[in-house]
Amino acid sequence: MANYPEDCLYTREHEWIRVEDDTGVIGITDYAQAALGDIVYVELPSVGDSFSQAEPFGNVESVKAVSELFMPVSGEVIAVNEDLTDSPELVNQDPYGDGWMIKITISDPDELETLMSASEYEEFVKEEEKGK
Amino acid sequence: MTELKKTPLFELHEVLGARFVDFAGWWMPVQYTGAIDEHLAVRTAAGLFDISHMGRFELRGPDALAAIQMLTPNDASRLRDHQAQYSALTTEQGTFVDDITVYRVSVDHFMLCVNAANREKDFRWIADHLQGRAVDLYDVSSSYAQIALQGPAAEQTLQSLTDVVLSRIRYYWFDQGEVAGISCLIARMGYTGEDGFELYVPAESVEWVWNRILDAGRDVGLKPCGLAARNTLRLEAAMLLYGNDIDETTTVLEANLGWMVKFDKGEFLGRDALWRQKQEGLRRRLVGFEVRDRAPAREGYPVLINGQPVGQVTSGSFAPFLKKNIGLTYLPIEYTDVGTRFQVLIRQRPVEAEVVPTPFYKRPK
Numbered sequence: 001m002a003n004y005p006e007d008c009l010y011t012r013e014h015e016w017i018r019v020e021d022d023t024g025v026i027g028i029t030d031y032a033q034a035a036l037g038d039i040v041y042v043e044l045p046s047v048g049d050s051f052s053q054a055e056p057f058g059n060v061e062s063v064k065a066v067s068e069l070f071m072p073v074s075g076e077v078i079a080v081n082e083d084l085t086d087s088p089e090l091v092n093q094d095p096y097g098d099g100w101m102i103k104i105t106i107s108d109p110d111e112l113e114t115l116m117s118a119s120e121y122e123e124f125v126k127e128e129e130k131g132k
Numbered sequence: 133m134t135e136l137k138k139t140p141l142f143e144l145h146e147v148l149g150a151r152f153v154d155f156a157g158w159w160m161p162v163q164y165t166g167a168i169d170e171h172l173a174v175r176t177a178a179g180l181f182d183i184s185h186m187g188r189f190e191l192r193g194p195d196a197l198a199a200i201q202m203l204t205p206n207d208a209s210r211l212r213d214h215q216a217q218y219s220a221l222t223t224e225q226g227t228f229v230d231d232i233t234v235y236r237v238s239v240d241h242f243m244l245c246v247n248a249a250n251r252e253k254d255f256r257w258i259a260d261h262l263q264g265r266a267v268d269l270y271d272v273s274s275s276y277a278q279i280a281l282q283g284p285a286a287e288q289t290l291q292s293l294t295d296v297v298l299s300r301i302r303y304y305w306f307d308q309g310e311v312a313g314i315s316c317l318i319a320r321m322g323y324t325g326e327d328g329f330e331l332y333v334p335a336e337s338v339e340w341v342w343n344r345i346l347d348a349g350r351d352v353g354l355k356p357c358g359l360a361a362r363n364t365l366r367l368e369a370a371m372l373l374y375g376n377d378i379d380e381t382t383t384v385l386e387a388n389l390g391w392m393v394k395f396d397k398g399e400f401l402g403r404d405a406l407w408r409q410k411q412e413g414l415r416r417r418l419v420g421f422e423v424r425d426r427a428p429a430r431e432g433y434p435v436l437i438n439g440q441p442v443g444q445v446t447s448g449s450f451a452p453f454l455k456k457n458i459g460l461t462y463l464p465i466e467y468t469d470v471g472t473r474f475q476v477l478i479r480q481r482p483v484e485a486e487v488v489p490t491p492f493y494k495r496p497k
Contacts, residue, residue, distance in 0.1 A: 038168040043479075063168060128159070
């Protein structure tokens with residue numbers, strides 16, 4: 001069974017964000033990493049870059065395909081996970097932990113309201129799977 | 133949307149936990165445990181692939197050889213009974229209708245293995261070019277399933293299931309014999325760069341044979357493998373993929389397959405065009421390259437020389453065994469020497485690439 005931690009919020013593009021005060025940590029979900037398969041490259045932005053909600057901030061590449069990464073909410077990048085440069089497989093192994101991608105300062109906390117809870121996301125994934 | 137076709141092994145793939153993908157109208161397993169894991173299993177132990185989606189034709193009759201000689205650039209008259217040959221169906225322009233394998237069963241009985249995506253097109257093409265010859269063409273694809281057992285432990289694994297002495301089957305030869313009690317055609321060949329076998333099995337018995345091979349290979353680390361691993365394996369071995377690296381716009385010579393063109397065998401479709409191209413010299417040729425970047429170069433990415441676009445990547449991937457980013461592309465002939473530098477545009481970013489010798493991977497003898 002895929003795993004969706006309760007302390008995260010989720011996007012329809014399969015990113016998660018874990019919020020602490022006005023900062024957020026972002027990565028891709030367990031469902032996304034499993035669907036992509038072996039991840040061989042993660043392209044991330046630089047510290048200081050700013051993005052709007054739903055704007056692409058990078059790419060994750062598996063053996064099979066390239067997928068864009070989308071911002072769960074607007075914000076400025078304050079850290080990127082440099083470990084993914086040498087060990088992109090961390091995203092497969094620990095998508096909510098060592099496989100995190102960026103940290104941001106959240107510029108509009110209201111946007112968090114548009115995201116899904118763990119149980120909503122789980123339902124969403126089930127519906128997506130049915131559609132296949 | 134037409135319904136996707138399924139192979140006789142579909143339900144077994146589901147049980148094995150495969151993830152599926154639409155490939156040329158077929159619902160095929162793309163991976164089981166993981167593409168890299170499966171790739172490495174084939175390089176170090178063995179892997180088992182369902183390739184039943186491929187097309188299988190038979191040509192029977194006294195003019196079967198003459199028909200094949202007209203349709204293909206390689207010399208099928210050199211084949212003995214139970215010998216096979218990599219070849220092509222060529223257009224008048226010397227380009228590819230398809231790349232195929234020709235099997236000589238007997239003097240008046242040949243079998244052709246063709247790409248799944250081209251099956252109907254190839255059948256029409258061959259039928260249209262038989263020109264009143266005394267030969268019958270049959271599409272026997274659905275009567276057989278086809279599985280590939282590839283890797284250094286392939287022979288040992290298969291030998292435990294058959295009385296056929298596999299060490300006597302040489303590369304690109306085949307034999308008829310029982311595997312796990314089922315009569316199969318056993319061909320020593322493959323699409324991974326490893327030693328191995330492709331088996332043609334009656335469709336109704338393939339589940340049994342597949343399971344017996346998985347059982348027999350358990351101790352050596354044999355794994356069921358999907359199309360993702362098949363693609364990275366064939367790319368490391370620099371084996372071409374129809375629709376990516378070759379098609380109706382690329383000639384056999386440009387694709388580096390000049391060795392299969394036997395001009396001295398007599399007439400064949402595309403001979404004049406290929407001869408002319410050989411005399412005039414090629415303007416472009418397929419090369420292998422490595423990119424000096426962590427981002428893989430992928431199919432369709434633009435290729436630049438001195439900032440000017442000259443083509444695109446035809447195949448590109450991270451190579452799991454070599455741990456490099458490799459690819460294939462056509463370059464203007466003056467840039468095809470090993471060591472030549474050029475650029476691949478990866479998401480608007482020009483990345484340095486270098487022509488390298490192919491195959492990228494060669495198995496140890």
